[in-house]
Amino acid sequence: MTSLPAQPGAKRLGLVIDLDICVGCHACAVNCKQWNSGGIAAPLTDLDPYGAEPNGVWFNRVHSFEAGDGAKGRTVHFPRSCLHCAEPACVTVCPTGASYKRAEDGIVLVDEQLCIGCKLCSWACPYGAREFDEDAGVMKKCTLCIDRIYNETFDPVDRVPACVSTCPVSARHFGDLGDPDSAVSQMVAARGGYDLMPEMGYAPTNKYLPPRPHKDSAGCTGALAELAPAIPAGSGGLLGWIDQLLSR
Amino acid sequence: MHPSFSVIFFTTASGAGYGLLALLGVLAPLGVTPTSSAFGFVALALALGGVTAGLVSSTFHLGHPERALRAFSQWRSSWLSREGVASVVTYVPAGLFAIAWVFFGTISALLGALAAIGAVVTVICTAMIYRSLKPIQRWHNSWVLPNYLALAVMTGALWLALLLQTFGAGNRGVAWLTLLAIVLAAVLKLGYWRFIDSSASASTVASATGLGALGTVRLFEAPHTSENYLLKEMGFRIARKHAAKLRRIAFLLAFALPFLLALVPLFAAGWPAALAALLAAPLATIGILTERWLFFAEAKHAVTLYYGSAAA
Numbered sequence: 001m002t003s004l005p006a007q008p009g010a011k012r013l014g015l016v017i018d019l020d021i022c023v024g025c026h027a028c029a030v031n032c033k034q035w036n037s038g039g040i041a042a043p044l045t046d047l048d049p050y051g052a053e054p055n056g057v058w059f060n061r062v063h064s065f066e067a068g069d070g071a072k073g074r075t076v077h078f079p080r081s082c083l084h085c086a087e088p089a090c091v092t093v094c095p096t097g098a099s100y101k102r103a104e105d106g107i108v109l110v111d112e113q114l115c116i117g118c119k120l121c122s123w124a125c126p127y128g129a130r131e132f133d134e135d136a137g138v139m140k141k142c143t144l145c146i147d148r149i150y151n152e153t154f155d156p157v158d159r160v161p162a163c164v165s166t167c168p169v170s171a172r173h174f175g176d177l178g179d180p181d182s183a184v185s186q187m188v189a190a191r192g193g194y195d196l197m198p199e200m201g202y203a204p205t206n207k208y209l210p211p212r213p214h215k216d217s218a219g220c221t222g223a224l225a226e227l228a229p230a231i232p233a234g235s236g237g238l239l240g241w242i243d244q245l246l247s248r
Numbered sequence: 249m250h251p252s253f254s255v256i257f258f259t260t261a262s263g264a265g266y267g268l269l270a271l272l273g274v275l276a277p278l279g280v281t282p283t284s285s286a287f288g289f290v291a292l293a294l295a296l297g298g299v300t301a302g303l304v305s306s307t308f309h310l311g312h313p314e315r316a317l318r319a320f321s322q323w324r325s326s327w328l329s330r331e332g333v334a335s336v337v338t339y340v341p342a343g344l345f346a347i348a349w350v351f352f353g354t355i356s357a358l359l360g361a362l363a364a365i366g367a368v369v370t371v372i373c374t375a376m377i378y379r380s381l382k383p384i385q386r387w388h389n390s391w392v393l394p395n396y397l398a399l400a401v402m403t404g405a406l407w408l409a410l411l412l413q414t415f416g417a418g419n420r421g422v423a424w425l426t427l428l429a430i431v432l433a434a435v436l437k438l439g440y441w442r443f444i445d446s447s448a449s450a451s452t453v454a455s456a457t458g459l460g461a462l463g464t465v466r467l468f469e470a471p472h473t474s475e476n477y478l479l480k481e482m483g484f485r486i487a488r489k490h491a492a493k494l495r496r497i498a499f500l501l502a503f504a505l506p507f508l509l510a511l512v513p514l515f516a517a518g519w520p521a522a523l524a525a526l527l528a529a530p531l532a533t534i535g536i537l538t539e540r541w542l543f544f545a546e547a548k549h550a551v552t553l554y555y556g557s558a559a560a
Contacts, residue, residue, distance in 0.1 A: 002322045019459075029471070053474040061471035063554055065453075068463030075468055076459055080554060089382065095319035095329035114318055117311015120328055122481065123249070126383035126451065128551035131477045137311025194458045197550065199450040200382050208458055 002094040005103035012106040012178035014205035021171035024077030028163035029060040035162035045135035059142040082129035082142035083204030090121040251544035258306035265298025266367035267404020273364035277357035288349035331373035338366030383550040385449035391440040398433040406529040413525040434503035456553040467556040482549035502535025
């Protein structure tokens with residue numbers, strides 16, 4: 001049923017992504033691809049995998065942005081995946097009932113057996129979370145690793161999404177954002193975590209933590225205020241080169 | 249948005265078909281059209297043929313067309329599902345209206361009215377599929393629904409005028425109705441184009457990333473080297489000058505020429521009026537195909553904000 005749950009549950013599982021820490025290594029995207037190539041949404045088809053234009057289904061994409069100019073400017077690596085919204089239009093537009101939002105934990109899923117591949121859900125998502133599998137003819141998306149987080153054969157420490165378990169710098173956190181006392185909710189409160197495109201009204205569950213304030217003066221960073229010139233002034237050309245060589 | 253031919257053909261053909269069906273359902277019981285079985289057969293075959301060809305073509309872009317019946321199940325929340333249900337339900341009064349007219353010579357006002365209501369409701373559902381999508385600001389606005397309705401009535405009226413001329417039953421009332429429908433549709437289309445040129449989505453790359461407080465945000469590096477599904481489906485871009493040229497072509501074919509041709513029967517009956525009607529309907533249909541291609545090509549999706557667009 002693609003109507004949203006009449007009684008949304010208190011539990012809202014999701015991710016918190018720390019843009020201050022992310023180094024843009026793409027490990028989360030790669031481990032997501034690896035895990036889900038063997039999971040319930042498998043295979044995540046690749047087209048032309050060894051050719052000139054390899055492309056395929058990924059649930060997680062890492063963009064890099066520049067923000068600000070000059071000394072104030074910075075590079076921000078920006079992982080993008082399904083936000084498991086509280087008001088997911090991708091679910092309500094689905095004509096078949098293949099897309100649904102779970103009442104018990106808020107996870108948004110696709111039942112591939114019901115999907116007719118009309119692609120309307122991907123049009124309804126402003127975040128680009130859904131990718132069509134041309135080979136299978138159905139829509140695929142992040143499952144929040146539902147086959148890991150409830151997997152009792154795993155050690156409790158491993159019952160987190162693949163992207164979270166693999167992040168080498170702990171920029172990704174998994175938890176219950178419906179519980180104000182959870183570690184992720186407290187992190188969001190302390191760091192000013194925010195929603196992407198709040199004006200769309202989708203009420204995303206996942207939150208992003210902003211980069212921390214910049215250190216933008218020499219005193220702050222400990223760098224020398226003025227560096228000595230590397231090459232002594234006035235000694236150019238062949239003689240200058242010989243002079244440099246001999247003075248090593 | 250990628251202009252997919254199956255959807256462009258579907259919305260154009262079913263729009264014209266439902267427009268013609270609605271006009272027949274209302275005008276035939278009023279005695280405006282010929283009452284012969286032959287006219288009923290040809291007119292309703294054209295209307296229902298256009299609708300059916302459109303509906304069948306719309307299943308061609310599905311990943312699993314064999315599961316298309318499932319699309320009738322979620323009418324409580326989905327405009328696409330409602331469109332499917334409305335289109336099938338409309339066949340019932342339309343089919344009975346056709347059978348009663350063609351085989352029993354009875355033109356039922358009740359069945360005609362029900363078929364007309366079904367046709368209008370189905371076109372509303374089609375328009376609402378686009379109108380309801382918030383990530384596409386150029387669709388999520390109040391111009392879209394009146395445009396779809398007016399274009400359906402206009403193309404339906406032009407095809408009806410063609411049928412009447414073919415059966416030697418040209419009608420001044422229908423001629424005036426056609427002119428009015430063309431003017432209304434042209435005004436609404438110009439209004440839509442003006443709206444999308446002068447307004448912008450509330451979403452920007454700053455709100456999409458939440459990094460606006462740091463300064464101007466721009467894409468430094470895309471996440472992948474070749475085009476993915478998102479870029480193929482939603483990253484379609486059309487150069488502004490090409491769009492301007494295509495708008496002029498669409499306006500000329502869909503509105504300007506059909507308007508001039510639709511004036512002919514008011515001044516000259518007989519063969520000039522027939523020839524004019526014969527030209528006007530196909531020209532307008534080609535114009536609407538161009539207009540519908542532009543409706544997709546000019547629509548920008550919010551996901552492009554993550555791929556280098558500053559505004560959507």
